[in-house]
Amino acid sequence: MERPIRVLHVEDNPRDAELVRSQLKAADIPHELIWVDRQESFASALATHPFDLILCDYNLPGFNGLAALRLARERQPDVPVIIITGVLTDEEAAKCLEAGATDYVLKDRVSRLGFAVMRSIQDAEQRRLRGLAEAALRESEERTRSLLEFAPDAFLIVDDAGRIQMANAAAERVFDYTRKELIGQPVEMLMPARYRQGHIQHRDMFGRSPQTREMGVGLELIGLRRDGREFPISVSLGSVEVGGKRLNISAVRDVSERHRLEEQLRQAQRMEVVGRLAGGVAHDFNNLLTVIIGVAELVLEQVKDGDPLRADLEEIHRAGERGALLTKQLLAFSRKQLLQPEVLNLNTVVAKMEGLLRRLIHEDIDLVVEGAQGLGSVKADPGQIEQVIANLAVNARDAMPQGGQLTIETLDVELDEDYPRQHGVAVRPGSYVMLAITDTGTGMDEATRARIFEPYFTTKASGKGTGLGLSTVFGIVKQSEGLIWVYSEVGRGTSFKIYLPRVAEVAGSTFLHAATGPTRGTETILVVEDEKGLRNLVARILQSAGYTVRTAADGKEALHELERVEGPVSLMITDVVMPGLSGPSLAEEAGRIRSGIKVLYMSGYTDDTVMRHRILDERLPFIGKPFTAVALGRKVREVLDSKD
Structure with a gap:
């Protein structure tokens, strides 16, 4: 033993007390012995010192072994007690053991005292260790229970029969049942009926083989809420043996939000791929359309009214313009169009368009404008915002063939962190200006709503639309760093809500208008364009306007x-992106050769780092392809006459 045991001996006979002492010594048991001979001193010793063992005579004056046992159990309940007596009936022995005695030794067999003491001490130590282990187990169980209780995932403990034995708080939240309603119920209640039989078979297999155990991690399943709604869940399964019984532990995670974000990402990727393709096609088409439109205009100037060719040329010109509009819409969708953002007040934009909007919609459609007082400003291209409003108004008109109401509303709003989760969109929290366009038309089902921004997707009859109107709206809003959200109910109508970031600047009154002024001149102009057809066309347009023109195919x-x-x-007109030197690099080199030469840039689209950061951001002179002969003439004259 590590230390002597402390023994309290209750005995009124000094000779018997000495006998006990000698037996302990003979058994080679290290000990400290305190001897008392009456009840008072026994009680005092119990109150004063802790003991490892109590030896007690059964027959004491005015005090017997049972009374001593009761007192010992009250004061030091974990200390073993051995009764030592001369005579003890079987009935008395039974009473002593029932009262808590560890053992009893007859005085005529006192030689077995050493064995009885050792066994009692060992049993007491075992009980102490077992108590510590049980306490540790209880603490561990409580800690585990606390961890499960506050875990974000639902935890269910299910017995071998498939009945729920424990459910944490997250399980209540995920499945919308109270714990009382879950306990004792078959776990199959938490899954759709079509999956229950398969689950029972899987449960019976689970745990019987390593392969089956592997299947119990990260299973993608379908859960069932109390109200009958199905939702995606990820389930991990494990099993433990408790008291000879196997318990299955299920960790269940609601992955509805993850699935929503994944679908949102897939949709964004689809839109990005289509947008990239659309942008590339539009860029090539712009060069072709510039030539088609420009040549048609040049030839039309030479053909007299009444000439049979004139109608054909005009048809070619109109087709070119329609193609230019389509490429413009494709560029808007792909977010690669040229934007010239200004600080705007959407109330002002809507007010200036009100007459146009009333002409666009039918007479049996009421137009209601609800502009918020003191509306904040946004930074966007005014022409593109006008196109967004016009496209949505036309879309609303077509959704109300029997008439109805078109409402245009503006409002300052604050989007919090919960908005993206509630509406299934990606947007930064902050201050926005909302533009809502709502109709009372036919509405859309969920399948249609999910595809409305895809290019060339349309529910209209053949010939009633290009399928690019809403794609254009989507692209303009995204390129303006905004958000568009759609709510629709079949038979009740649709609401498009556009959120543009609010800015601190005060809106001015500048809007895009067609330029006016002279288009002719006599200066010398250098045209740099790698596309031969376009280079020759620009040269012809400028020569017909009186300019002297030189051309070059590259930098x-x-x-x-x-x-x-x-x-x-006087002027160099150059494409932005060319083989070899880019337009801006060419302009720098040209400035060293011809100090003060002016530069006009042209390009089919703006998906280029040089274009965005060196042309648009610095507000350098620019004309977008495709352009008409008139537009080119006015832009050239504007640059030549500028004082910069």
């Missing part, structure tokens, strides 16, 4: 032309 040829031309070159 190297342009620099050579600037070095050898005699006299001033």
Whole structure:
């Protein structure tokens, strides 16, 4: 033993007390012995010192072994007690053991005292260790229970029969049942009926083989809420043996939000792929359309009214313009169009468009405008915002063939962190200006609503639309760093809500208008364009307007032309992206050769780093393809007449 045991001996006979002492010594038991001979001293010793063992005579004056046992159990309940007596009936022995005695030794067999003491001490130590283990187990169970209780995932403990034995707070929240309603019920109640038989078979297999255990991790299943709604869940299964019984532990995670975000990502990726394709096609088409429109305009100037060719040329010109509109819509959808953002007040934009909107919609459709007082400003391209409103108004008109009401509403709003989760969209929390366009038309089902922004998707009859109107709206809003959200009910109508970031600046009154002014001149102009057809067309347009024109197919040829031309070159018109030198790099080199030369950039689309950061951000002179001869003439004259 590590230390002597402390023994309390209750005995009124000194000779018997000495006998006990000698037996302990003979048994080689290290000990400290305190001897008392009456009840008072026994009680005092119990109150004063802790003991490892109590030896007690059964027959004491005015005090017997049973009374001593009761007192010992009250004061030091875990200490073993051995009764030592001369005579003890079987009935008395039974009473002593029932009262808590560990053992009893007859005085005529006192030689077995050493064995009885050792056994009692060992049993007491075992009880102490078992108590510590049980306490540790209870603490561990409580800690585990607390961890499960506050875990974000639902935890269910299910017995071998498939009945729920424990459910945590998250299980109540996930499945919308109270714990009382869950306990004792078959776990199959938490899954749709079509999956229950398969689950029972899987449960019977689970745990019987390593392969089956592997299947119990991260299972993607369908859960069933109390109200009958199905939802996706991820389930991990494990099993433990408790008291000879197997218990299955299920960790259940509601993955509805994850599935929503994954679908949102897939949709965004689909839109991005289609947008990239659309942008690339539009870029190539713009060069072709510029030539078609421009050549048609040049030839029309030479054909007299009444000439049979004139109608054909006009048809070609109109087709080119329709193609230009389509490419513009494709660029808007793919977010690669040229934007010239200004600080705007949406109330002002809507007010200036009200007359146009009334002409766009039918007479049996009421137009209601509800503009918020003191509306904040946004930064966007005014022409593109006008297109968004017009497209949505036309879409609303077509959804109300029997008439109805079109409402345009503006409002300052704050979007909090819960908004993206509640509406299934990606948007940063903050201050926004909302533009809502709502109709009382036919509405859409969920399948239609999920596809309305896809290019060329339309529910209209053949010939009634291109399928690009809403795609254009989507692209403009996204390129303006905004959000568009749609709510619709079949038979009740649709509401498009656009959220644009609110800015602190005060809106001005500038809107895009067609430029006016002279288009002719006599200056020398250098045209740099790698597309031969487009280069020749621009040269012809400018020559017909009185300018002297030199051409170059790339930057190297342009620099050579600037070095050898005699006299001033007032303007260089260059494509932004070309083989070799880009437009801005060419302009820098040209400035060293011809100090003060002015530059007009042209491009089919703006999905280019050089274009965005060196042309648009610095507000350099620019004309977007496709352009008409008139538009080019006015832009050239504007740049030549500028004082910069």
